[in-house]
Amino acid sequence: MRAMGKTRRLVARGLCAAAVTAALAAPPALAAQEKRPEPGWTLTPTGTDARFRGLAAVGRDTAWVAGSGGTVLRTLDGGRHWSDVSPPAAAGLELRDIEAFDRRRAVALAIGEGEASRVFRTEDGGATWTESFRNTDARAFYDCLTFFDSRHGLAMSDPVDGRFRILSTSDGGRSWRVLPDAGMPEALPGEAGFAASGQCLVSSGAKDVWLATGGAATARVLHSGDRGLTWTPAASGIPAGDPARGVFGLAFRDRAHGIAVGGDYRADQASPDAASVTGDGGRSWQRAATPPPAYRSGVAWLPHSTRSALAVGPTGTDLTRDGGRTWRTVDTGSYDTVDCAPDGGCWASGEKGRAARLK
Template sequence: MRLLGVGMLAAALMLGPAVAPARAHSGEAREGGGAPDASGAGELRELSGVGWALKETGKDARFRGLAAVSRTTAWVAGSKGTVLRTVDGGRHWHDVSPPAAAADALELRDIEAFDARRAVALSIGEGETSRVLRTEDGGRTWTEAFRNTDPRAFYDCLTFFDSRHGLAVSDPVDGRFRVLSTDDGGRSWSVLPDAGMPEALQGEAGFAASGQCLVSSGPRDVWLATGGGTVARILHSADRGRTWRAAESGIPAGDPARGVFALAFRDRTTGLAVGGDYRTGQPSPLAAAVSADAGRNWSPSATPPPAYRSGAAWLPHTRSAALAVGPTGTDVTGDGGRTWRALEPGSFDTVDCTPDGSCWAAGEKGRVGRLERR
């Protein structure tokens, strides 16, 4: 189960320089501290002519894993062991699927990339179908860095703090979420002690829907989103996963299909949570929340997205603008997640933005888009 002035946002989305970040995308620090703008009207005005430009991949896989490196470079990972990479802004996609993953039709639900050559991908499932794969040559060759041998474990998401330190999380084993750790860029992994992990609720698990149930910001902070239990919780660690503190998100749970599906932190204090009920046609009220204190407390969005959302990302170089995506469309906030409004319809599962001012999204039937001025 990442400071341009606000008036330059649209230009940054279209014309930002192709500068590859030094660290994996989900753990990068965002610029611009302080509280989000209360109205966000200026930032939303900059999005009035912006939308998703689809980038033909030639594949029909469902891409729930996305690692956006820059305006030109992105990786996607998905069903049937498929991994694609572009280095020209999506005009061409290279099939760099790991042969073993493709042969076993693994579900690749998360991918983290450091640049155009180095990436780490996670496959999900019970027992040995949960694996971590790594490439250092743009996907020409892959190494299996971890294979789960515990039939009780089911890995959902991974994240990196920097190019060396990262974590992956499994659904609870023996009543606690299990956490894997690497300090060599994903070459080797070890299970962390669970003494600092709170006990899981009955039925509680993570959702492997977008690669965003485990996210990090800065060198040590990481958050884990849950659902399926009586309440949907968000767990926070400030020491790279050794000790955790749980908080209720306020997003409805109480069912295996409901809870928090994605998190996004602009910095180590300011966060968003989105989710709902992933079943088609089921209502998803109050399916977004915000935190201003590193996830110790969460407040429901006054106007949440109208339906289930599985992915979220802060728009680059803004203080209060963010995106949320799901099967029924994309929503945008200009006030740090307090209120959301529709940007456009169309199905995406996950979204990611980069330091050079670009945003990418990916989803079903090989669908990939980049946010551009129309």
């Protein structure tokens, strides 16, 4: 785009037509980018008023959402129709995260204290579900889950005995075990995760995973390069110091480049510095030069892009074209989470049954 701007300045200065023609012909890809329309959401009718904080984008046509009242919906036609495929045993529970491998296989997490935290799994598109984990420790409260591939995944709980607790599966969510906590650093006083968008625990590649925190004096991002056995913390740069503040969502496009979003989820509180970026796998974070204007709970990289991403929250959607350094609002609808599939299909979901597909 800088090349196109230079061309326009040359034209204004009255350079010869041949020079202008050559300059215009040189960067056709950049010209196409400059004319690219702004992204925006198209709401799709879900027929429910559930709040969907869990979202899994499988593709342009297929997506899953999970939310309040134990509700799980699935679309196979780009959102024209949503089918209720809720687990009967999850009725009344809060489903805050869902990971889907395809149109038939998905794993959903219910959050809450004690036995309210559960994991459900389906292999037949939601026709039947199996409860594969139920928390029996009253001190644990599970917030998020993530998968490295169709077999290996993790779930995280708020601190138990002073450390975040990690569950692990190696069979696609059929069974789970608590990992030893020797490699987990001690939690800060008041530190916890936010079950706001299914993005407080995210992975990239075969072994790298990141955990987002808030509520303490410092909002941190913890990184593990060995599937959750050992962790290294780093300050995120997003303000904390209150139970309502911290990092709410993470997204990594590879094992080095990531974005963190968050702020203060209370509507009457400002959220300055609500986004940070890393280029070294989370060892260090830099605050966005121009952050989103308000609290944001979810973030996703646009497919096949090294610089573009979307952040969503109750007051709108913001776009970055420079890897998270600067953001601008492109939609004012309310969404809690966002997810994109490799084929270019991006989805968002949130309160009052809202589910949308990116134009």
